[in-house]
Amino acid sequence: MTAPAAPAPDEVLVVDADRPRAPGPRPVVDVAVGVLFDRDGRFLLTTRPPGKAYAGHWEFPGGKVEPGETVEQALRRELQEEIGVTIGSAHPWRVLEADYPHARVRLHVCRVFDWRGELQMHEGQAFAWQTLPVTVTPVLPGTWPLLRWMAQEGGPETAQANA
Numbered sequence: 001m002t003a004p005a006a007p008a009p010d011e012v013l014v015v016d017a018d019r020p021r022a023p024g025p026r027p028v029v030d031v032a033v034g035v036l037f038d039r040d041g042r043f044l045l046t047t048r049p050p051g052k053a054y055a056g057h058w059e060f061p062g063g064k065v066e067p068g069e070t071v072e073q074a075l076r077r078e079l080q081e082e083i084g085v086t087i088g089s090a091h092p093w094r095v096l097e098a099d100y101p102h103a104r105v106r107l108h109v110c111r112v113f114d115w116r117g118e119l120q121m122h123e124g125q126a127f128a129w130q131t132l133p134v135t136v137t138p139v140l141p142g143t144w145p146l147l148r149w150m151a152q153e154g155g156p157e158t159a160q161a162n163a
């Protein structure tokens, strides 16, 4: 059986274009990313843990899709492992390809309105419930397009209506 075709990205972002990359084609790593909303319509940002590329930068929680997993399964596992919450449905929203010096990633961004559990930062991250414009800094380069898309689409009521 052949693997399903990768979705075309809504946008391709080249980060730190002046920094060297490995020559030749680089594999694209699939990443599941969650925009988690709370009851007040705020969304969750967390910092990248110490030791990872861009440590301390703010991003939407998520992580790499493992072989055999769907995006929703990967997001459920990552959010359980990293922030201790259990999600219901993940609504696929947009796809961003980001070309970093250290990796090329395909972010499958999902919106999540249904989740339970107490936030627990298992990897020493900081977290913040945010509205637009965000007040945390520095934001990960590959997170800015998601925030821009959110601004273009309107508030969480619109997001939920369109999910």
Ligand SMILES: Nc1nc2c([nH]c(=O)n2[C@@H]2O[C@H](COP(=O)(O)OP(=O)(O)OP(=O)(O)O)[C@@H](O)[C@H]2O)c(=O)[nH]1
Pocket: 031, 032, 033, 052, 053, 054, 059, 060, 061, 062, 063, 064, 065, 098, 100, 103, 105, 107, 140, 141, 142, 143, 146
């Ligand atoms: N979670 C998340 N990752 C993002 C966002 N934007 C963005 O460019 N990324 C990139 O997507 C990749 C996510 O990989 P990761 O290293 O956090 O994933 P992981 O937890 O599975 O990593 P591990 O293999 O070190 O355990 C990173 O290259 C990160 O820079 C975002 O908003 N959220």
